[in-house]
Amino acid sequence: MMVLGLTGGIGMGKSHAATQFRRLGIPIFDADDTVHRLQSVRGRAVRPIGDAFPGTIANGGVNREALRQAVLGNPAALKRLERIVHPLVRSEERRFIQRCRRQGRRLVVLDIPLLFETGGDARCDVVVVVSAPAAVQRARVLRRSGMTRERLSAILARQMPDAEKQRRADFVVRTGLSRGHATRAITRLLQSLR
Numbered sequence: 001m002m003v004l005g006l007t008g009g010i011g012m013g014k015s016h017a018a019t020q021f022r023r024l025g026i027p028i029f030d031a032d033d034t035v036h037r038l039q040s041v042r043g044r045a046v047r048p049i050g051d052a053f054p055g056t057i058a059n060g061g062v063n064r065e066a067l068r069q070a071v072l073g074n075p076a077a078l079k080r081l082e083r084i085v086h087p088l089v090r091s092e093e094r095r096f097i098q099r100c101r102r103q104g105r106r107l108v109v110l111d112i113p114l115l116f117e118t119g120g121d122a123r124c125d126v127v128v129v130v131s132a133p134a135a136v137q138r139a140r141v142l143r144r145s146g147m148t149r150e151r152l153s154a155i156l157a158r159q160m161p162d163a164e165k166q167r168r169a170d171f172v173v174r175t176g177l178s179r180g181h182a183t184r185a186i187t188r189l190l191q192s193l194r
Helices: 014-023 031-039 046-052 064-071 075-102 134-142 149-158 162-168 179-193
Strands: 002-007 028-030 107-111 126-131 171-174
Touching: 002 014, 014 028, 014 107, 014 126, 014 179, 028 031, 028 075, 031 046, 031 075, 031 107, 046 075, 064 075, 075 107, 126 162, 126 179, 134 149, 171 179
Parallel strands: 002 107, 002 126, 028 107, 126 171
Antiparallel strands: none
8 A cells, every 4th residue: 555645834735635535446545634533622632731731731632722822832842742642643544544545445545744754754654745935825825814913923933845846756746836737747747556
């Protein structure tokens, strides 16, 4: 079974790319969705996060805004959070891959925003990076509810620069032209992998 890593910076079009893989019948492991599930009511990350960051639990789940405030601008706190969350996400990823192997799947996609930053690319046979011009990226992200320039800058500071991601990728899908262009690129990519 081939494991394809899908990554890209915030606002680069990774969600659209993942949707296209899904539409083409490829199973997707979504790391962001997994984190949300782990932090939701009765999620496996709720108690350890609550213990490490008092005041971040509300109604049985993690209050994501309170947690964001607890780690924002605090590298030590962010590392502590990552030591809690990353192993749990990795465990869920392993279950996903095992399930897909049992089902006889030939290809799966690991949709992981910080794939290179966390060393996840070592678990992939092929890495696809989605990329758009910086102006397009910023415009997309700043349209999101609650997003500010300062928050975007903090997020970008944690992410590997786009040029470095592209350099390390096996394939780059350009998402700044149009959705149709990106969709066709993904279809061609899958044909070449098959």
